[in-house]
Amino acid sequence: MxxxxxxxxxxxxxxxxxxxxxxxxxxxxxxxxxxxxxxxxxxxxxxxxxxxxxxxxxxxxxxxxxxxxxxxxxxxxxxxxxxxxxxxxxxxxxxEEPLQYPLRRSAYYRRRMYPQFSRECHRQAGLLEQQTGHIKSQAQLLAVYDALYYGRQEAASPEKGNEEAERAMKYLDRHFILSKLKYLADLFARKTMYKEDHTIRLQEAVLSEAAERKDKDPVVGMYYYLARLFLDEFSEEAYRRLWGLVQQHGKKLPRDEQAFFVAKLTGLAHLRLSYGENTYYQLLVEAFKYADCYGLLILDGQISDISFLNTCAVGAAAREFEWVREFIEKYKTYLPAASATQATLLGKAAVLFNQEDYEGTHRILQQASHWHPYYRIRMHSLLVRCLLGMHLDTPNYYRTLHNAVEAFSRFIRRNKSLSAPKREGYLNFGKAVKRIAALRSHQWRSSRERAALQEWVSRLKPLALRPWLEEQLEK
Known part of the structure; x- marks a missing residue:
């Protein structure tokens, strides 16, 4: 229809x-x-x-x-x-009151009410100057002073006109620097995450000017350090410095710009986690709590099911179990109707799994089903890990685990939406699980065989969920 x-x-x-x-x-x-x-x-x-x-x-x-x-x-x-x-x-x-500003100005100006036009411009400028962290407000403020400078038909003195021009230039400079820094940070992030390459005009000039302003202007400092975080060899120290600035000054920013910082920082933290740097779990939880506190997770009355599941998975891995339970109860009603039930089940399963309640996790996964590949990968991989956990505790689940791994591997091979490295990483994950399970079925045989398996896993690349697999071998 x-x-x-x-x-x-x-x-x-x-x-x-x-x-x-x-x-x-x-x-x-x-x-x-x-x-x-x-x-x-x-x-x-x-x-x-x-x-x-x-x-x-x-x-x-x-x-x-x-x-x-x-x-x-x-x-x-x-x-x-x-x-x-x-x-x-x-x-x-x-x-959005700022949407009304240009219309009010033009209404006075078109009717040749020049004194009222001038007063309205100054009133609007005063309101916009209070929004020191808002990039859009800088553009609106520039438009106000531009209107004053070019629309002074009430025979103002040249000195007054020069003053308006100077103020316009001041806000033009700041707007240019903030806007360019935001684009730089975004493009540098894409270069890091997706290996894209960009030619960025005036890059060095903007970074040089921002470096001089960063200590006096906290918002410029935040965008400057975000750009440098991706441009330079990023480190946990640089990440924590920027995160401290966001916590201290982020509330001065409008919602969309706060969300921009949180998105870039969480994206980088996820990338570092994929390299096995587990200290980023707690940093991610802090970012999610910040987003929760300032209402950044809800867009158009809904929370993305991907954001919901990522938050649950990371929070549970960081052992913030009580907070994750509260998060699930708070946000489950904001999930898209088509996926609310399954996302809620997977969120609860993540908590039980990280508490090593494998039987409880298995019961929940028996109820879960979803057609989307994103959900199916999560469900399959969590089921395989759950069964391996049960098998490591009591080595009676080898056949069930073997069948689950085979089903997961068939699904991964059929899934054309996955990139080649991700597909290979998941297939290698399945191979590693089967070898670990086989060795456990024989009571680990000998420490030498276990050490050899650990060495094999450490050399296996790419490998999905590597930190968790290595942790199982060390138990």
């Missing part, structure tokens, strides 16, 4: 916005068609499950007794779609 654009828009309405849309449609300033008010009244009854509606049923509710006319109904749907889009714009306009 073809998707209806109107239904997609209406499904994004927050519950508190439902009555507001009704008032918006009832306003003669925006809408003169009473049919649209009635149409919304009917659709609202099934919010957000609009797809279950039969259009003929909708038509009869709107035009009782008339023969079904698809063209007429589609016209009403199109009109309501346009008004819902306009409602979204109005909502953003109300919420």
């Amino acid at each position: 073809a998707k209806v654009k109107l239904y997609g828009l209406l499904a994004r309405l927050e519950s508190r916005e439902l009555p507001w849309l009704g008032k918006f449609l009832a306003s003669p300033y925006f809408n003169a068609n009473e049919d649209l008010v009635q149409l919304w009244g009917f659709l609202r009854e099934v919010h957000p499950g609009y797809e279950v509606l039969d259009k003929k049923e909708v038509f009869q509710a709107l035009f009782p007794g008339q023969a079904y006319d698809a063209k007429l109904l589609n016209a009403r749907y199109s009109e309501l779609t346009r008004l819902v889009e306009q409602f979204f714009v109005q909502q953003e306009f109300r919420r």
Whole structure:
């Protein structure tokens, strides 16, 4: 069935916005068609499950007794779609006061109310200057001073005009440096994570200027150290220095820029974990707690199931069991409906597994199923590790474990979305598990064979979940 654009828009309405849309449609300033008010009244009854509606049923509710006319109904749907889009714009306009600034200035200027125009510019500048950490506010502030400098039609003195020009240049410099630093940090991060190569114009000039400003301007310092973290040979010391700055000054930043820092730091921490640097587990937990504290995990009323599962897995590996349980209870209602149950089960399984409650983990995994490769890899790999843990405790699970590894390996070979190194890493993981299990089935035989197996695992590359496997061999 073809998707209806109107239904997609209406499904994004927050519950508190439902009555507001009704008032918006009832306003003669925006809408003169009473049919649209009635149409919304009917659709609202099934919010957000609009797809279950039969259009003929909708038509009869709107035009009782008339023969079904698809063209007429589609016209009403199109009109309501346009008004819902306009409602979204109005909502953003109300919420984001800076969006109103240029319109207020232009309204005064177009009507030649120059004294009011000047006062409004200075009022807006005062408000924006308080937002010292916001990159977007720097651009808005620059626009205000630009308007003052080029729009002074009230015969201001040249000295006043020069003052506005100087202030505009000051904010232009800071906006350029902050914006360029943010792009530098992002591109350096992509170069580190994905081996991309970029030519970055004015790179050295920006870094040099930022180095002079970083101690006086904490926000410039944060972006500077983030860029240097990826540009230089990054170290745990440099990571901790930047993380300390984020904890100290991050609250001055708007939500999207805080989220930018957290995303880059957690991405780097995950990369270091993949190299076996387990001290980053606790640093990751601190970053997730920060994101939780400042509401950075919820976007458009939902938490990404990937973010949810990563947080649960890392928190459990860092043995923050109580915090992870509280996290699951707090955020499970914000998960996408299609994956909420399975993500919650996997989060709970991660806690039990890291508590070495392998039987409890196994029971939960028996209930879990999902079609997406991301989930299936997590489920398969956790099941294999769970069975190996049970086998190492009591060596009676070799056949079950062997079958689970074979099933996992077949899935990995069929999965075309995995990169070649990741595919090989998971296949090597399966080989290592089978060799460890076989040796355990024979009561480890001898310390010499165990040492030889440890040496073999240490040389096996690439190898997924290497730290956990090495830990099992050391028990």
